[in-house]
Amino acid sequence: MSAAVVVEAPGAHRLVEHTPREPGPGEALVRVHAAGICGSDRELYQGNRPEGYVRYPLTPGHEWSGTVAAVGAGVPERLVGRKVVGEGFRNCQVCDRCHAGETTLCEAGYEETGFTQPGAMAATLTLPARLLHVLPDDCDLTAAALLEPAACIAAAAMKARALPGERVAVVGTGTLGMFAVQFLAAGSPGELLVVGTRRDREQLAYTYGATAFRTKDEDLGGGYDVVVETAGSAEAARTSAALLRRGGRLVLTGIPAPGAPGLDPTDLVVRQLEVQTVFGAPPDAWAHAVRVFSAGLLDPLPLVTHELPLTEFAQAIELVGSGDPKVGKVLLRP
Secondary structure (H helix, E strand, C coil): CCEEEEEEECCEEEEEECCCCCCCCCEEEEEEEEEEECHHHHHHHHCCCCCCCCCCCECCCCEEEEEEEEECCCCCHHHCCCEEEECCECCCCCCHHHHCCCHHHCCCCCCEECCCECCCCECEEEEEHHHEEECCCCCCHHHHCCHHHHHHHHHHHHHHCCCCCCEEEEECCCHHHHHHHHHHHCCCCCEEEEEECCHHHHHHHHHHCCCEEEECCCCCCCCEEEEEECCCCHHHHHHHHHHEEEEEEEEECCCCCCCCCCCCHHHHHHCCCEEEECCCCCHHHHHHHHHHHHCCCCCCHHHEEEEEEHHHHHHHHHHHCCCCCCCCEEEEEC
């Protein structure tokens, strides 16, 4: 049978029979190839997601790839059969933020696939066709399932505005960190330092373009023009700020636990640091990530370590939170 994962409440899930929802006007029905699991999905399952950013019961899955199976009225028929990925934020399209392209700041409130709207841990997903990004016919859909985190890092790279020859650093060696290395390396930095806790990611970091790799316990130096933080801890944020020269640019993409101690405001002011944050990816970042991937300049596949069926949802969640260095990106395959 076609199946879907439903999280009824924190810590409680079941596998249910899935009936595809026919696309209405402006919508598309996608056959899901793979859905990725990240820390946010683990938060959703454990009940740690901030209030207002999840709605139970729910089918999770905000990282996905698939093929368009059908379209509703007003959607070009030529989309049928195309490989696609899709934006998660269900923006209103009419507020000032949306008109400015800042759809992750939509004033109508937060709505996102896999958190407040049905996600991709199912055989099919029906969503507004305007959120789709079409991929090359010969692309690898397993690799493409990682384009959602890639788009978030594309947003970070665009905010960082790293110039050729600048000294840049990435703090964190998970999926986001490895994408950050690839995006920043493409800008011809003078130096690209990666800081992490996992020595097993060192060689991959060099493969992706890093020029140096250090653990947080080593002398990290300083004087960097740009630092992108991807580890999601208060300590990582402070380490990132300490790496910067005066007037340097910091982009935070990780989300620490609620109530975590923050950056020192005196340090930010005295050293005139520019701090930006990323929560999700707006359309221009998605387009950039898809374009880079389609050109063969982004290689997500080495980050995938596990592919499991939907029936193994609980095991997949445990793998993501296990801390096992052998666990990278975990995918569920309907």
